[in-house]
Each structure stands twice: as structure tokens, then as C-alpha cells.
Amino acid sequence: MNEMQELVTSAFAQRLGTTPSLIIRAPGRVNIIGEHTDYNDGFVLPMAIDRAVWLALRPRTDQQVILYALDMDDEGVFWLDGLEPGQGWLEYVKGVAHILQEEGFSLQGWEGVMAGDVPIGAGLSSSAGLELAAARAFAAVSDVPWNPKQMARFSQRAENEWVGMNCGIMDQMISAMGAAGHALLIDCRSLETENVPLPPGTNVIILDTATRRGLVDSAYNERRQQCEAAAAFFGVPALRDVSVQTFNADANGLDDLTLQRARHVITENNRTLQAAAAMRAGDALTLGQLMDASHVSMRDDFEISSPELDHMVDIAQLQPGCYGARMTGGGFAGCAVALVESKEAAAFAENVSAQYAAVTGLDPQVYICTPTDGAEVIS
Numbered sequence: 407m408n409e410m411q412e413l414v415t416s417a418f419a420q421r422l423g424t425t426p427s428l429i430i431r432a433p434g435r436v437n438i439i440g441e442h443t444d445y446n447d448g449f450v451l452p453m454a455i456d457r458a459v460w461l462a463l464r465p466r467t468d469q470q471v472i473l474y475a476l477d478m479d480d481e482g483v484f485w486l487d488g489l490e491p492g493q494g495w496l497e498y499v500k501g502v503a504h505i506l507q508e509e510g511f512s513l514q515g516w517e518g519v520m521a522g523d524v525p526i527g528a529g530l531s532s533s534a535g536l537e538l539a540a541a542r543a544f545a546a547v548s549d550v551p552w553n554p555k556q557m558a559r560f561s562q563r564a565e566n567e568w569v570g571m572n573c574g575i576m577d578q579m580i581s582a583m584g585a586a587g588h589a590l591l592i593d594c595r596s597l598e599t600e601n602v603p604l605p606p607g608t609n610v611i612i613l614d615t616a617t618r619r620g621l622v623d624s625a626y627n628e629r630r631q632q633c634e635a636a637a638a639f640f641g642v643p644a645l646r647d648v649s650v651q652t653f654n655a656d657a658n659g660l661d662d663l664t665l666q667r668a669r670h671v672i673t674e675n676n677r678t679l680q681a682a683a684a685m686r687a688g689d690a691l692t693l694g695q696l697m698d699a700s701h702v703s704m705r706d707d708f709e710i711s712s713p714e715l716d717h718m719v720d721i722a723q724l725q726p727g728c729y730g731a732r733m734t735g736g737g738f739a740g741c742a743v744a745l746v747e748s749k750e751a752a753a754f755a756e757n758v759s760a761q762y763a764a765v766t767g768l769d770p771q772v773y774i775c776t777p778t779d780g781a782e783v784i785s
């Protein structure tokens with residue numbers, strides 16, 4: 407049994423004096439390439455990671471939800487028929503319940519414990535993991551059929567409408583639909599997906615800078631608005647509809663900042679499609695080059711990197727066996743991601759940690775990750 411599964415199972419037994427009837431796991435994610443493209447109806451290429459939110463639970467006969475969060479040492483309680491907005495981690499669970507009920511599903515209560523090993527606020531989608539874990543829990547105890555795309559949409563709406571974070575669809579889609587051994591190419595307009603394998607003999611390695619984002623919602627929303635303004639300039643519904651050729655021919659009417667933002671999104675969409683093609687061909691070299699180019703674009707055009715992320719990426723790119731590296735996720739802090747030759751992975755992890763610590767005085771975390779399945783009921 408997985409360590410986390412053991413942890414929630416024994417915590418459940420301790421609190422409720424019996425074994426749980428259901429164990430649920432919903433993973434965090436790392437995005438290999440395709441950043442800030444999801445809300446532009448574009449393409450993303452994330453993978454679900456072997457770090458997840460775990461729930462151990464049993465159904466209740468009433469409409470109450472009681473959830474003890476081990477990591478926070480905090481118990482959350484609410485009634486499904488009297489949902490009121492509040493503060494904190496429980497809002498993700500309540501938000502999912504709210505949307506499911508708004509969609510006409512009649513939900514049953516449940517009780518249990520939760521624990522997770524996705525670092526919070528690191529850009530690895532601990533919140534999408536929690537939303538999808540909650541969605542799977544409600545679906546399982548309430549006999550709601552599990553449709554992963556639909557549940558990803560509902561979870562995104564929970565985050566947009568209940569929690570108030572205006573995120574795109576990437577994080578919820580990958581937490582719902584990840585596939586072991588693969589990254590997922592997602593068309594964020596049609597929600598069509600394709601599993602693409604990691605190039606043979608490579609590892610995806612997450613490099614946590616040990617910096618956390620502060621007030622980034624406003625920067626995220628500002629980027630969204632700039633992208634919308636650029637799409638309006640080109641007379642299209644979203645930047646997804648602007649090709650690199652059209653951009654090169656017509657962008658000179660844009661102000662400098664909007665032009666930069668649009669250039670990132672339009673070229674990033676291209677890179678993401680090229681990256682998927684490289685992965686299908688098992689071409690680690692090309693994939694790595696695209697990741698490097700993506701970082702430059704985010705640093706210089708979209709301006710969502712940070713000095714620590716830049717140091718981490720620079721250090722990673724110089725190591726033997728590193729095909730490419732870039733910051734990953736919403737930006738401003740958190741994690742970078744690197745594609746590394748498997749036989750160099752252990753040395754890479756050690757050297758990057760030591761060199762980053764020497765340059766910044768910070769204590770980074772390095773995770774050599776395995777791509778996993780999306781949200782699942784284990785038992």
C-alpha cells in the first residue's frame with residue numbers, strides 16, 4: 407500500500423474506529439509546456455504527478471460532510487443544503503458541492519480524513535487535486551456517473567465561481583484525466599485530449615525554488631485581460647485563433663506590452679504542438695529546446711518569471727544530461743521543470759540543489775517524478 411494511502415487509512419481508523427469504505431486519490435500536476443495558453447483556448451501539455459490529495463471516507467445517511475485535514479490539523483464541517491461561502495481549504499470542497507448541486511445532482515454526505523503530499527502554493531495544483539478528490543468523493547457516495555471532462559469543468563467552475571480564482575481548465579483536466587507514463591496534450595477549446603509518452607530514457611524533474619507566490623491573482627488577471635485585448639485587436643474570439651504568420655504581419659498596431667503578451671501566447675501554442683510531435687517521435691532533444699525557448703518567452707515577453715526561477719533554470723540547463731528546463735505553472739515563484747536523461751537524474755538532482763542553494767541561500771526541493779493516472783477511487 408502506498409504511504410499516503412496508509413496514512414489516511416490509519417488516521418480514519420483512529421478517528422472513526424473502523425476502516426474507510428472508500429479511498430480516493432487525485433494528483434497534482436506539472437506542466438511540461440504550454441503556459442498561460444489554457445485561457446486563450448490554446449494547447450497545454452501537463453502530466454499528473456505521483457504526489458496527490460488522498461481521502462479516506464465513508465458515506466453518511468444525511469447531508470452533512472465532515473472532513474478532517476491531517477496536514478492542517480483542522481476539521482471542516484458543512485451541510486449540503488445550507489452552503490455558505492467562508493474561508494480556507496474547505497471552500498474547494500464546498501465549491502465543488504455547490505456546482506454539482508447547481509447542475510442538478512442530488513448529493514449525499516460523507517465523513518473522513520484527508521492528507522496530501524503536493525506542496526501547497528508551489529504551482530503544482532494542490533487545489534485542483536483537492537477539487538477533483540472532492541468531486542470523486544461526491545460522485546462515489548451519491549451514485550453520480552464519473553465523467554472526467556465534465557468533472558474537470560465543474561471543478562474549474564468551483565474555483566472560478568466559489569473560490570474566486572479565475573484559472574483556466576488545465577489543472578482540473580490533468581488531475582481528472584492523467585495517464586500513467588504519459589503527458590496529456592489538451593486542446594483547451596474542444597477539450598480533446600491525447601496521451602503522449604515521455605521520450606524513452608528521460609525523467610521529468612520538478613525543481614522547487616522554495617519561493618512562494620504572494621499576491622499573484624491580480625497579475626494573473628492582468629495577463630488574462632491583456633490577452634483578451636490582443637484577441638480583440640485581431641478580431642478573433644481568442645489568441646488561439648492567431649497564427650504566428652498573422653501575428654508577424656499584423657501585430658505592429660499593438661502597443662508594446664500587449665504585443666509582447668500576445669507573442670508569448672501565440673508562439674507558446676506553436677511550441678506546445680511541436681513538443682507533442684517531438685514526444686510522439688521520442689525526440690528528447692527537440693522537446694528540451696522547446697522548453698528552453700518557452701522559458702525565455704515567459705521571462706522576457708510574458709514577464710512571469712522571478713530571479714530565483716531564472717537561477718534555477720540556468721543552473722539546470724548547464725547540467726550534463728539536461729535536455730531543457732523552464733519555469734512551470736502560473737509563475738512569479740514556485741517550481742521549474744526539467745527534462746533529464748534518466749541515467750543522469752540522480753546526479754542532476756544533487757548538483758542542481760547544491761548549486762541553487764549556494765547561489766540563493768534557499769533550500770530547494772527536487773522531485774524526480776513519475777506520470778500517474780488521474781483522480782481515482784482506490785477501494
Ligand code: GLA
Binds near residue numbers: 441444576
Ligand atoms: C495556473 C492556472 C492554470 C494556467 C496556469 C498557467 O496554474 O490555474 O489554469 O492558466 O496557471 O499556464
